[in-house]
Amino acid sequence: MAATGAPTGLTQGSRTKGGIGESTLRPDGTLKVTGEFAYSSDMWHEDMLWGQILRSTVAHAEIVSIDTSEALALPGVYAVMTYDDLPTEVRHYGLEIQDTPVLAHGKVRHHGEPVAIVAADHPETARRAAARIKVEYRELPVITDEASATAPDAILVHDNRTDHHIGHVPHPNIVHRQPIVRGDVEQAARRADVIVRGEYHFGMQDQAFLGPESGLAVPEEDGGVHLYIATQWLHSDLRQMAPVLGLPEEKVRMTLSGVGGAFGGREDLSMQIHACLLALRTGKPVKIVYNRFESFFGHVHRHPAKLLYEHGATRDGRLTHVKCRIVLDGGAYASASPAVVGNASSLGVGPYVVDDVDIEAVALYTNNPPCGAMRGFGAVQACFAYEAQMDKVARELGMDPVEFRQLNAMEQGTLMPTGQPVDSPAPVAELLRRVKAMPMPPERQWESSEGADVRQLPGGLSNTTHGEGVVRGVGYAVGIKNVGFSEGFDDYSTARVRMEAVGGEPVATVHTAMAEVGQGGVTVHAQIARTELGVARVTIHPADTRVGSAGSTSASRQTYVTGGAVKNACELVREKVLEIGRRKFGSYHPAWANAELLLESGKVVTDGGEALADLVDVLGDEAVEVEAEWRHRPTEPFDLRTGQGNGHVQYSFAAHRAVVEVDTELGLVKVVELACAQDVGKALNPLSVVGQIQGGTTQGLGIAVMEEIVVDPVTAKVKNPSFTDYLIPTILDTPTIPVDVLELADDHAPYGLRGIGEAPTLSSTPAVLAAIRDATGLELNRTPVRPEHLTGTA
Amino acid sequence: MRVSFTVNGRPQQADDVWEGESLLYVLRERLGLPGSKNACEQGECGSCTVRLDGVPVCSCLVAAGQAEGSEVITVEGLAEYARQRSGDALPGAADGAGPHTGEGAGLAPVQQAFIDAGAVQCGFCTPGLLVAADEMLERNPDPSDADIREALSGNLCRCTGYEKIMDAVRLAAARQAEGA
Numbered sequence: 015m016a017a018t019g020a021p022t023g024l025t026q027g028s029r030t031k032g033g034i035g036e037s038t039l040r041p042d043g044t045l046k047v048t049g050e051f052a053y054s055s056d057m058w059h060e061d062m063l064w065g066q067i068l069r070s071t072v073a074h075a076e077i078v079s080i081d082t083s084e085a086l087a088l089p090g091v092y093a094v095m096t097y098d099d100l101p102t103e104v105r106h107y108g109l110e111i112q113d114t115p116v117l118a119h120g121k122v123r124h125h126g127e128p129v130a131i132v133a134a135d136h137p138e139t140a141r142r143a144a145a146r147i148k149v150e151y152r153e154l155p156v157i158t159d160e161a162s163a164t165a166p167d168a169i170l171v172h173d174n175r176t177d178h179h180i181g182h183v184p185h186p187n188i189v190h191r192q193p194i195v196r197g198d199v200e201q202a203a204r205r206a207d208v209i210v211r212g213e214y215h216f217g218m219q220d221q222a223f224l225g226p227e228s229g230l231a232v233p234e235e236d237g238g239v240h241l242y243i244a245t246q247w248l249h250s251d252l253r254q255m256a257p258v259l260g261l262p263e264e265k266v267r268m269t270l271s272g273v274g275g276a277f278g279g280r281e282d283l284s285m286q287i288h289a290c291l292l293a294l295r296t297g298k299p300v301k302i303v304y305n306r307f308e309s310f311f312g313h314v315h316r317h318p319a320k321l322l323y324e325h326g327a328t329r330d331g332r333l334t335h336v337k338c339r340i341v342l343d344g345g346a347y348a349s350a351s352p353a354v355v356g357n358a359s360s361l362g363v364g365p366y367v368v369d370d371v372d373i374e375a376v377a378l379y380t381n382n383p384p385c386g387a388m389r390g391f392g393a394v395q396a397c398f399a400y401e402a403q404m405d406k407v408a409r410e411l412g413m414d415p416v417e418f419r420q421l422n423a424m425e426q427g428t429l430m431p432t433g434q435p436v437d438s439p440a441p442v443a444e445l446l447r448r449v450k451a452m453p454m455p456p457e458r459q460w461e462s463s464e465g466a467d468v469r470q471l472p473g474g475l476s477n478t479t480h481g482e483g484v485v486r487g488v489g490y491a492v493g494i495k496n497v498g499f500s501e502g503f504d505d506y507s508t509a510r511v512r513m514e515a516v517g518g519e520p521v522a523t524v525h526t527a528m529a530e531v532g533q534g535g536v537t538v539h540a541q542i543a544r545t546e547l548g549v550a551r552v553t554i555h556p557a558d559t560r561v562g563s564a565g566s567t568s569a570s571r572q573t574y575v576t577g578g579a580v581k582n583a584c585e586l587v588r589e590k591v592l593e594i595g596r597r598k599f600g601s602y603h604p605a606w607a608n609a610e611l612l613l614e615s616g617k618v619v620t621d622g623g624e625a626l627a628d629l630v631d632v633l634g635d636e637a638v639e640v641e642a643e644w645r646h647r648p649t650e651p652f653d654l655r656t657g658q659g660n661g662h663v664q665y666s667f668a669a670h671r672a673v674v675e676v677d678t679e680l681g682l683v684k685v686v687e688l689a690c691a692q693d694v695g696k697a698l699n700p701l702s703v704v705g706q707i708q709g710g711t712t713q714g715l716g717i718a719v720m721e722e723i724v725v726d727p728v729t730a731k732v733k734n735p736s737f738t739d740y741l742i743p744t745i746l747d748t749p750t751i752p753v754d755v756l757e758l759a760d761d762h763a764p765y766g767l768r769g770i771g772e773a774p775t776l777s778s779t780p781a782v783l784a785a786i787r788d789a790t791g792l793e794l795n796r797t798p799v800r801p802e803h804l805t806g807t808a
Numbered sequence: 809m810r811v812s813f814t815v816n817g818r819p820q821q822a823d824d825v826w827e828g829e830s831l832l833y834v835l836r837e838r839l840g841l842p843g844s845k846n847a848c849e850q851g852e853c854g855s856c857t858v859r860l861d862g863v864p865v866c867s868c869l870v871a872a873g874q875a876e877g878s879e880v881i882t883v884e885g886l887a888e889y890a891r892q893r894s895g896d897a898l899p900g901a902a903d904g905a906g907p908h909t910g911e912g913a914g915l916a917p918v919q920q921a922f923i924d925a926g927a928v929q930c931g932f933c934t935p936g937l938l939v940a941a942d943e944m945l946e947r948n949p950d951p952s953d954a955d956i957r958e959a960l961s962g963n964l965c966r967c968t969g970y971e972k973i974m975d976a977v978r979l980a981a982a983r984q985a986e987g988a
Binding site for chain 2: 040046047049052053221469533705708709711713751
């Protein structure tokens with residue numbers, strides 16, 4: 015019997031057909047509003063079992079013993095597995111460094127680390143069984159920051175490292191270090207009329223995607239397993255899973271289930287291997303669904319950071335130099351830390367012209383929760399700090415903060431700190447101009463004819479003020495984010511496109527392994543196929559591992575890279591279709607041989623618009639199918655000593671203006687408006703583009719005033735793993751977000767597009783912080799800002 | 809234990825229910841209605857919102873036994889519920905419309921508005937928001953922006969920044985007013 019909830023193809027209907035540039039509607043929209051769209055947690059199979067993970071209750075300890083006998087004795091329990099039950103010698107995994115145990119072995123390195131797994135016939139039985147497993151820990155001192163990580167007697171979080179970073183890091187508790195040195199900062203500092211220094215702290219943010227980690231593993235007759243899963247990259251999961259399971263990759267079949275958001279938190283494996291292990295052990299389908307508490311332990315978070323900056327400028331407002339040191343806490347396992355270091359360092363001065371820089375970024379191994387990918391990926395932390403610095407320098411110079419930024423704004427041709435030229439439009443000054451020119455929300459916007467509407471005031475329905483003590487502030491920020499995987503990574507995607515005549519109509523089918531996580535890739539792929547192939551009907555095949563890798567739905571890259579792969583495959587299909595046309599009809603019209611031919615509205619047409627044949631007649635009974643990989647321009651690693659190198663593919667820019675109102679007596683903040691201007695190169699789907707910008711902006715607002723995973727500095731235990739205590743913005747916390755979209759084509763990219771998903775998450779946070787500083791006059795060197803930071807009671 | 813209640817107008821019965829099971833669990837895992845979502849299972853996110861005898865509740869916080877004899881409306885029944893409320897048929901399937909096309913076939917006005925306004929991204933919050941928004945529009949057909957925000961403040965969305973959700977609810981209210 016098949017699994018209930020397996021995905022089916024999506025075919026966009028005729029009312030919303032449209033090519034690129036149109037706001038066509040999502041093909042999965044109806045399924046999602048009727049509740050029929052099956053997410054990974056909705057999967058169901060007759061006779062399925064429920065998996066449960068037992069996690070460590072301490073952050074750093076030796077495991078003295080594990081006793082599973084009482085758990086196994088519980089009726090309804092089918093299997094309990096620990097490290098000793100793993101089927102092969104491959105017992106660790108990881109995105110780049112294979113340092114993460116599938117189940118803890120001898121030691122746990124962070125609070126919530128998986129220790130044992132259980133399969134039972136009811137989720138409550140599985141939970142109770144897990145609770146009956148007796149684990150004896152001998153606690154070890156915890157490493158929680160740079161000082162404890164690099165102390166002379168520090169315990170090594172990982173003994174005997176063999177990864178490729180160990181040779182160049184100053185201490186084994188440092189995952190990776192990237193310096194970037196250009197020009198001569200000491201000499202440049204002598205030209206500075208003002209020098210501004212600051213130390214900044216960035217809290218640990220959670221992706222807080224709403225669909226919890228979940229999936230269904232179904233054992234198959236050939237000894238393999240089929241996993242229905244919510245992930246960001248099917249093939250990356252497969253590569254890490256198969257060796258642990260002891261199966262060849264072709265016996266581990268992966269199908270993408272509905273994904274309830276991701277934001278980086280699904281780049282690493284969560285329950286994938288555990289569900290497959292239990293399914294293979296019991297011979298039964300196994301479903302695992304985290305609850306929210308477990309989800310806070312089940313994925314990596316955004317790196318908290320300490321950032322030290324020095325900026326210098328001449329009296330006429332030109333930056334002379336930037337020195338900075340960025341310390342990212344990577345937690346217990348490496349995850350994406352090395353790449354986050356690469357981003358934080360290479361993007362560390364922001365979208366400005368600075369010829370003399372001395373930058374260093376490191377990621378630590380500690381016993382804090384593991385940190386890795388989250389929307390903005392290293393660039394977010396840096397932007398928070400360098401934008402605070404830009405405001406400080408402007409204030410020292412007595413200049414307007416926007417004018418000061420515009421004076422130093424990079425443009426096309428500017429060299430990055432890495433020496434890489436920015437070789438496509440970089441409208442930094444223009445974005446600032448646009449966002450500043452937007453109309454301001456009215457003063458005292460809470461006043462109505464019936465008096466103050468407390469819902470519009472800081473404190474809201476708590477009714478804490480009717481306007482007394484409320485001060486408005488305005489702040490600006492701009493940021494730079496790389497698009498795509500950098501530093502020499504072979505960042506390709508694969509698309510399979512098929513074209514055939516069905517029922518008297520030409521139809522295209524697009525099959526990729528791209529993870530649709532909500533961003534709207536499925537919409538855009540159909541638009542690309544319509545534009546390139548001139549068909550109305552396009553079916554999007556479910557994503558699975560029967561087609562080549564699409565790479566990750568990360569780094570703002572999917573529309574660029576998998577969109578590029580779909581475009582490329584469509585072009586190859588078009589060539590084949592035209593070959594068939596020439597063979598069949600070439601003798602009837604000379605244009606077949608000597609004109610530029612296009613596919614439009616179901617016909618082969620010349621570039622002059624003359625129709626030569628119907629696609630249905632050209633295709634006849636033939637189906638044309640192409641599967642091809644596509645790559646963007648190659649990048650290169652950053653030099654390990656100087657940080658020089660053409661490491662990035664493309665850059666993305668956004669600017670924000672935040673308007674806040676602060677109840678200065680109670681320290682409550684109401685963000686009144688967050689306006690954004692962003693260059694998107696080419697908006698393939700304008701409705702989706704604006705949705706991405708508004709969503710990214712709101713996650714930045716969350717970091718500014720609400721969101722932080724609080725880790726106890728003494729025990730390294732997580733104190734707030736719930737939506738009761740970890741607050742993400744509600745519709746009451748989120749203001750109107752007017753968006754101004756600029757479209758300056760990047761000639762290197764398909765259709766001139768620019769990856770857009772992350773840039774708005776960068777500048778949103780520092781703009782809100784700047785606005786709060788403007789309202790209160792306070793320094794505010796950490797984020798998120800809490801009431802006690804504004805009332806002096808921290 | 810056995811639990812019997814009405815879901816979307818149809819009598820339903822679940823056997824062998826463990827006393828600790830929530831209404832959400834019974835809907836999703838025993839009655840084959842996974843439309844109500846399980847984002848937090850602690851009453852903070854609203855993704856599991858259903859109407860229990862007309863009142864919007866977090867079904868994760870309702871013990872299944874508490875629903876005994878009640879009338880439950882879930883997202884799966886929202887279109888039919890809206891159809892009965894309006895007293896006439898909703899727009900039928902247009903050319904090319906269907907469940908796999910992103911185009912409405914007999915949807916509730918608020919469902920269609922969510923699609924049209926771009927209020928759906930990952931969609932995990934959508935079922936709960938739709939049930940909550942539909943209930944608000946039933947009570948308050950001409951809501952101010954502040955009314956909409958207040959009514960939907962118990963429903964978390966992580967993708968959209970809520971702007972398109974605001975657009976969708978305004979659109980549904982406007983269409984409802986036109987049709988009235």
